[in-house]
Amino acid sequence: MKVSLFITCLVDNFFPDVGEAMARILAAHGVEMEFPEGQTCCGQPAFNSGYRDEARAVAKTLLDAFLDADYVVSPSGSCTGMIHHYYPELFADDPALAWRAQELAKKTYEFSQFLVNVLGVEDLGAQFPYRVTYHPSCHGSRLLGVRDEPLRLLRRVRDLELVDLPGASDCCGFGGTFAVKMHEVSTAMVDEKVEHVLETQAEVLVGTDMGCLMNIGGRMRHEGKPVRVLHLAQLLYEGMRIGKVVV
């Protein structure tokens, strides 16, 4: 048995630390891993913009890359959701590919989902002595249904003070190309999110999707707000080092 890492294009190119933290956590739990080189992107940017053929051509790279995988684990609820909800439909016109799409959906997990529901791990032995607030990304929580898993992991981190984010389930305004196409509305939305983050007086904002975190973090940096923004895997791995579970 092996986990195939689905790193996502955003993490691969902009936030490789997130992928590395995820892989290191999995290794610490005895998980054997591979990184199929053929993977690029789930195709969501094109799909959500209405470019179905383009999305399909790109999505096909994942069908190929993960053909033989036992498990596919990804640091993104949004990209995982894309595979779960839209791949079977995207390939519906080709029975062989449709079957592969369904198989891929069955074995693909978002990172916290995999830790909690497959590995059965909640306590990583991590310690993180900071005030933290959690933003549940829309696609991960609402569409994929990953709601409790990240919180269960965070609650087991020693010395971590978890504060509720007001209006947590409200979209941060990212929405892929929406953030550029409707940038004024997107900015108004992220401003509301930032306001809520600041209200919590958290030192760290944590989430499970880099798209949203790039948006909120990018806005906070633009406005000079000193809140650290971390992916759940980064926070947990840093916590494992502080807790001396790993070196």
Next chain:
Amino acid sequence: MEAGHRTTVMERAHQALQDEFLRKAVRFTTARLKNNKLRAADELGRWEDWREQGRRIRAHTVAHLDYYLKQFADNVRARGGHVHFAADAAEASEVVTRIVREKQARRIVKSKSMVSEEVHINRHLEALGAEVVETDLGEYIIQLAGEAPSHIIAPAIHKNREQIRDLFTKAGGENLGTDTPSLAGFARRQLREKFLQADVGITGCNFGIAESGTVVLFTNEGNGRMVTTLPPVHIVMMGMERLLPTFADLEVMANLLPRAGTGQKLTAYMSMITGPRRPDELDGPEELHVVILDNNRSSQLGDPDFQEVLHCIRCGACLNVCPVYRQIGGHAYGSVYSGPIGAVLTPLLNQGPEYADLPYASSLCGACYEACPVKIPLHDMLVRLRQRNVREGRVKSAERMAFRGFRQVFASPGRYRFVLRVARTAQRPLVRQGYIESTFGPLFGWTHSRHAPALDPAPFRDRWKRLSSELAERAAEARSERTAVTGRPDDDLHQGRASNDAPRQDGVKGGDERE
């Protein structure tokens, strides 16, 4: 179409974002409605089961719409009502204006009706010289302001108390305060006169019950009762999909609609009108006309992408949770129907290019689907409308080129590696401390308000070459440590797969043992 529609949704959104009054009022009321809804759903219990039942009822009705329409129309006629089918807005207004002309009606009172807005009936009636008065408080306010509704059930959601007081003062109110009794009191005094004088009453229809030909109205102010009982002629304007097979189905909707829309257990007034006044009855109209509007609704029937839009029961729940609507309000959508349902419904009912940009006014966050009491997948339908735009060439050529490029690069792992390597080099002049702050060219949409992360000099796929052997060792160590603790090798996670939904309880990995 309406004047001023040459503007884009981006331009209208820009306008709305400058209006602090509007944004504050919309934020305040949508938050209240949203929280009320959550409470009301919780209080009812088994909300997801109710939603599923609601979805089934609507799906069944719409799938058999031809049957139920005939049954409904037959029953309305059997009870002495007149039924008029209108293929489009022009036909509907023609029917209504003809009735008004024939009755030589001068004064018309209306209770709230979105279909009458869709048809712009007020404009047509006023052209005949008739006086048309909206009697729903919210509609009355926006009628005085000369505006269109900005919310399906709360049409004046964008107005605050001060603005309403000013409008009422202009309409003859003296020394009005901004408190509810004084504002509602003024409207009530004004409207009471109008009810008593009216020649014709026009209402919408929340549900038409096919088995009996009954028109069901949900109202909260009692104005619907006045409009349907006092004037000698009652005209109902309804969309052709607004049917339910039986009263048993109405029970489900009577629970779902008010709870989803405003958080009320039941609507304050539920009026059921079956035919005109009967000989033994004291009130009600002498004549009842039911105008059933198609206006491109039937074009959605049989279309797997869009038929579900006809399931909508016009509760407004999707507006109340929509983060885009909350920022820009309803007028920015530029059509009668706003919010997520408006962004889907409007381009379906109006096939022209003027509303083709509405489906982009969404971040696809799915809050609308989650809130919908009949589970319409609005977020998916927005994507399907974008697909339709691409298919029909209603997109900018730069965008089409960009996604063609995306395909060229991202569908080929080799090209992807190459292009990103080039990009990492090319971005260097723009990068400061790992970020791009420049608002240059195509990045403007992002960078005018946000810093953009730069491409990392060492992408994950390059790091993996180094990581893979190191992590393989780590993993092997972890497995052997575990074997030492549990006394058995436990590297077969296929066991874990069987317990996909339940955390594993074995070994030190199981967090539960540590407690």
